[in-house]
Amino acid sequence: MQESGAVEADVAYIRQLPTLAMRKAELKRLGRVHGDGYAWDVRRALDGSAEDERLAPLEFERHADPRAAALSAIAHAR
Incomplete structure (x- = not known):
């Protein structure tokens, strides 16, 4: 303890x-x-295999819309 x-x-x-x-x-x-x-x-x-650690890193500089970048990363993780 x-x-x-x-x-x-x-x-x-x-x-x-x-x-x-x-x-x-x-x-x-x-x-x-x-x-x-x-x-x-x-x-x-x-x-060690938490959901957010498996997601691809967000590339905000390539996306004008951060929300779209996050949704795109989630779609690629599935």
């Missing part, structure tokens, strides 16, 4: 826990101690 409040430190701690049940329990505890938003940040940091 650790109380850090630093996402990177908590991710490193959770990764070294030996069982999935212990990891889930620690994520739940982090949510109670630091809030659901913080626990969500830790989950995203643990998940």
Whole structure:
């Protein structure tokens, strides 16, 4: 059990826990101690394949409309 409040430190701690049940329990505890938003940040940091990391980088200089650039990137990711 650790109380850090630093996402990177908590991710490193959770990764070294030996069982999935212990990891889930620690994520739940982090949510109670630091809030659901913080626990969500830790989950995203643990998940190396987060949705936004798979998206192609936006090329705003090539698009006059940033919304169109974002929609185009999402369409290419699927």
